[in-house]
Amino acid sequence: MIESLTAAVTSAPADLTLRLHLASLLVEAGRGPEAIEHVATALAAEPTSVEARELMARAMGTSPAPAPPSAPTPAAEPSEPSSGFDWHAAESDLGERVGPMFVDGTTEDPGPAPYDVEQVGVRLADVGGLTEVKKRLEASFLAPLRNPELRALYGKSLRGGLLLYGPPGCGKTFLAKAVAGELGASFLHVSLADVLDMYIGQSERNVKELFEVARSSAPCVLFLDELDAIGGKRSLNRSSGARTTVNQLLTELDGVGSDNEGVFVLAATNHPWDVDPALRRPGRLDRTLLVLPPDRDAREAVLRTHLRGRPVERIDTRRLAKATDGFSGADLAHLCESASENALMDSVGSGQVRMIGMTDFDAALAELRPSIGPWMETARNVALYANASGEYDDLATWLRKRR
Known part of the structure; x- marks a missing residue:
């Protein structure tokens, strides 16, 4: 009987009832050490088992040691002290319940590390000015995505991404969010x-996990900000770690071993000439879009946006737009903050709250200069x-117009 039960326990090690029955027969047969092994396994799974x-x-x-407080047992008659192991004292010293010694490997994979995948509510209509940029963005990126039938008719592939470049502070990140809003996609x-x-x-590994998060959140716009820092030219990188990071980025963009369907890759940089050329080959970031400083109409729209909700009075946004060329x-945005600060400090000094006027903007303009000079x-x-x-023909054309 013991041999048969031993074989049965070997076949079904999780059957605690069967294991305890075998341990009982072993105790009756005087084979206590063998029984202890089986009982210890049962106690690891069910520490409160009275049997x-x-x-x-x-x-x-x-x-037997006294049962835990949740299952009290009648008081037993005092007995002579024994030299056996005090399991109850050991459990009290241990504190919290210990997990099982072994697992069957059926626990779910926790998946990639969480990153901030957000849902954006902005659209291209919320972007002030940049009319030409919006047209090119619509023609080169958004129109093929919105019209799958025409895309199939003309054999237009969705492979590749879009690289936004231009001077700093001109709204490349905001444009990327607006693209995600137009597509109804999440934004990473x-x-x-x-x-x-x-x-x-x-x-x-971080690059790989980021692309895995984007694939699991599809449709998703994966926005690589400051691409020249992440994917700089490998020929100029002395660090092997920087070169292998670019290699991994190339692998993920190619979709090697994974499907990038539903992942729309956008990138932004102020210095596209510092980006590794391999990142701009066909099938990767093969389309570029120059995001320029706002023109006069766009500057007026931006000023009105930043003055919305502020206590302003008789502000000539057209004159300000003309005075802020470049x-x-x-x-x-900094100009509006400076003008608001002038009005605030004047109100604090005089003790009377007043509106923001053109004098505040004139004072701010006397101190501020365009920040894109070094980039130019x-x-x-x-x-x-x-x-x-x-x-860079489009960049050269714009620079010639500004002379």
Whole structure:
């Protein structure tokens, strides 16, 4: 009988009733050490089992330890102290219940690390100005996505992504969010801090996890911000970790081993000439779009947007738009903040709250200068001396118009 039950327990190790019956027969046969092994396994799975505790006490030649408070037992007659192991004291010292020694491997994979995947509510109509940029964005990216029948008719592939470049503070990130809003897709913003890691191999794993999160959240716009920092030219990187991170990014963009269906890759950079050329090959970030500082009408729209909700009086936004030629969207926001600050400090000094007027803007304009000057110098050198392939013709055309 013992041999038969031993074989049965081997076949069904999780059957605690069968295991305890075998332990009882072993105790009756005087084979206490073998019984202890089976009872200990049962107690690991069910620490409050009264039957298992009694069997353990019999196997060790001691009286059973008292049951836990949740299942009180009648008081037993005092007995002679024994030299056996005090299981109750051990459980009290241990504190919380210990997990099982072994698992069957059926627990679900926790999946990739969580990142901030957000739902955006902005559309292209919410972007002030940039009319030409919106038209090109619609023609090169949004129209094929919205018209699958025409896309199939003309054989238009959805492979590849879009690279937004231009001076800093001109709304590239906001445009990317607006694209996600137009597509009704979630938005995953990837920056250098999300990728770079001090340990070897971890940066590559971070890139892989970010793309896995985007695929699991499809449809999703994966936005690679400051691409020149994440995917800089490998020929200029002395660090092997930086080069292998770019290699992993190329692998994920190609969809090797995974399907990027429903993942729309957008990237932004102020310095596209510092981006690794392999990232801009066909099938990757093969389309580029120059995002320029706002024109006069766009500057007026941006100013009205930033003045919305502020206590303003008789503000001539047309005159301000004319006086702020060369200002980026961020510069215009800073101008509104400076004018508001002038009015606030004047109200604090006088003790009387007043409205924001043109005098506040005139004072702010006397102190502020466009912030895109250094970028303009670098861009002019690139357009003049590093544009043999013609990839910066649109930039060169715009720079000639500004002379």
